[in-house]
Amino acid sequence: MNLTERKDVKTIPIIEMNDEQLMDASKNFLLSLKLNEMKTIQEHFLKLERNPTDAELETLAQTWSEHCKHKVFNSSFEYVENGSSENIENLFKETIKKSTKEIMQKENWLVSVFEDNAGIISFNENFDIAFKVETHNHPSALDPYGGASTGVGGVVRDILGVGLGAKPFANTDVFCFALPETPKEKIPKGILHPKRIFKGVRAGVADYGNRLGIPTVNGAIFFDQRYLGNPLVYCGTLGIIPKGFHQKSPKQNDLIVALGARTGRDGIHGATFSSAELSDSTDSSAVQIGNPIEEKKFLDVLLKARDLKLYSSITDCGAGGFSSAVGEMGEETGAEVFLEKVPLKYAGLKPWEIWLSESQERMILSVPEKNIEKLKQLCNEENVEATVIGKFTNDKKLKVFFEKDLILNLDMNFLHKGLPKSKLKAVWNSEKEKATQFSEPENISEILKQILSMHNIASKESTVRLYDHEVQGGTLLKPFMGLTGEAPADSSVVTPVLGEKKAVAVSNSLNPWYGDIDPYWMAFSCVDEAVRNIVATGCEIERIALLDNFCWGSPEKEENLGKLVRTAKGCYSASKDFNAPFISGKDSFYNEFSVNGKIISVPGTLLISAMAVVKDVSKILSPGFKKAENLIYLTGNTFEELGGSAFAHLINDSNGKVPKVDSVKALKSYNALSKASSHGLVKGMHDLSDGGLGVALSEMCFAKNLGAEIDLKKIKTGENISRNDFLLFSESNSRLLVEVEAGKEKEFEKILKGTDFSLIGKVSKEPVLKITGLNGKKIVDQKIELLKNAWRKTLKW
Amino acid sequence: MLVEVGFRNGKFDALGESVKQSIIEDLNIKTIEKVSYSEGFLLPESFSQKQAEELAVKLFHDPINQIFSVNSPVKKDSSFVITVQYHSNVTDNVGIAAEEGIKDLGFEFKKNEHVRSLKKYYLYGSLSEKEAEEIASGLLANKLVEEFDVKKC
Structure with a gap:
């Protein structure tokens, strides 16, 4: 089938380009693709004897983005530690995933790991539990309120889109900022003041979570000046899903249904943008605006539709919009989409913009034709828009039409498996650890007070109290406990099924300062602390599962990658030793910013989030x-x-x-x-x-x-x-x-x-x-x- | 047609109060005495003054705590007023919700007619123009998604 020429669809003449032109094209179209990737695309289209359309190139760039394909973790490495070299075929498979695989051989409570929007473990005989933590760093740097609230909205949709849909019952949020007292004159141009970022982020998290009726039960805030231009915002959600609902697959001829908000120009290039470093010329199309009420409406509809088994598969529209959602869902079947059917916020969007837009609060469902009327009826009752925009096929092709013209025709296999693998070099040199150098201070009492008032230790109550941690009525161990309500708890315990003896404990741990000395022990310490926090609930614990979240600087620097590999190795050892498998994770690179031409990278920051099943809630200790x-x-x-x-x-x-x-x-x-x-x-x-x-x-x-x-x-x-x-x-x-x-x-x-x-x-x-x-x-x-x-x-x- | 909704004198204006605190603590501008916050709804030109007033009564304002005005400032005697609104290409959910509410009341919109929302901050106290500008850009508006206007009264 031939592609049609249209005024609003550009063809990019990449098959005639030399290396320099290819890189220019990658830059000019904000594709964030490397030369070897551009060349692979060029070769593919040379074979097809045609040039790609803008929609095709954008789709490839989005699908192959660091954000979506975790290129660094799936690369092979030459890792040099203190001069001795080691080959790693696939970093992810040989560290994080390896311990999970090994633990799975003896444990039977892991339901779904690393393959869906979130990890799932077994809770009791009727239900499973899903957990996911996402990052929303770059959007939060630009628009703290909007970035953080859409971060929450996004991770909640991850939970709604895991398996056939889980019901969110708790949120956790972890932030890293520069000191709020940083003098104004030390703030580089184009960067918001850290106190403004802090206030905006926490307001965004509170507003979105509270309005959705999901309690925010646990979190942490860490301060270091290296987060000045690039704060970190981790948003996590836990959900509960009935047993047997974790598997999904669209069938041939199932309808592709877009559900929720309309599509606008918001957040175009989010996926590729999150794979690039920040500069003060970043434009507003990268920013998305959240609307929690919209999300709450379809949350209710979806849970009803799920129980009626009205759809065969579901996923959220996150980074990459329809391109990512339909492209991933139809990987094994193929899909046809008719973009003119997509309801728009306003006229004037180019076809590729509709396809790639990251407008918030949208989900994609695959619905057998016989169920579509029932689904539409449910949606009408809740004022939710549901629109058929295409159907799943069996030709393993992704085809996108606009007003009957074919504007995108990609082979699913090339789209998902065509990405060339890269080989990276990582270097880590340990310095011999020196003993502490300072002499004992005289007034220990005074030092204790000073330590208590350090930002990383000081009470986070003013932030925590903005969050509703009680809604849904299942929060048992709360962020602050005791008669005074002022003693911080190590982890939170929430029961997703009211009246059930079992509950879920959740905790977070991060400490990049340890990583400055040795990232291996940073990872090990984080896992130990996350587990220890759960032990502190005093309950008998079973089934501790972990999430890893890496926020790193540029992967183009060998020493950054060296720290990364060493951290991942620490994760493997700790997870295996504690019998606590990783079930899901996320990585975010290019967390850096430039000040007067000098690049400042965030410290390699690993967040370990843990959840565990508490056997008997009556035993909880504050x-x-x-x-x-x-x-x-x-x-x-x-x-x-x-x-x-x-x-x-x-x-x-x-x-x-x-x-x-x-x-x-x-x-x-x-x-x-x-x-x-x-x-x-x-x-x-x-x-x-x-x-x-x-x-x-x-x-x-x-x-x-x-x-x-x-x-x-x-x-x-x-x-x-x-x-x-x-x-x-x-x-x-x-x-x-x-x-x-x-x-x-x-x-x-x-x-x-x-x-x-x-x-x-x-x-x-x-x-x-x-x-x-x-x-x-x-x-x-x-x-x-x-x-x-x-x-x-x-x-x- | 602009409908503006603010708090009655003597009623607690939480947002205004919190903005005032931030101006003092975060921007170190101690001469600020009071901030009054109001919400604005820009209706399409085809709406009449009377229709705007009807919507203010039925939809936008809470008569116990709030007052409203149409096409005139809801507060007087402030030293500055700062208006903040989203760039026209940014999704305005409050505007969209207002539009739905208006339609629910039976009003009709012509093609391409929409409601846009805005926020107004009335600043009281002895402030310089530079300070007002700083309050707008350093605290109230994010230029990436919003535009603002600082007016001396």
């Missing part, structure tokens, strides 16, 4: 201290590990040893704690992370304004530690603070036998934190109120 005279135990082992710690950053020391993980010991300790907790011996549990013991102790005191008396001499350490500041602020992994009911120490210690633990003090009625140092002198004697004020003031706006 983190704070409950009763005076109860005993305070520290489990795990303390080392002189201050590399990348909050304390080291406060003192401005970039040296120090990064926290490591002994996963065998950690697991043994976690299991023993869960057991002790299920025996009712534990009254409160809180994990030690940023700021170490000092911060964890303070936070536990905030719950009920109780105090604590602690003796640092009683801490069992993994090596000889002779300094109070090290004991108090080391960030060694796998440690938890545990409140044990007075008089139950023997029973508790019996269960914990064979693990590392120390009885370090007791809870006191007087609201004062008293810490005795190694020399027997009191080094901290602070009113809880003052510590709390220090912790709450930094971000109280």
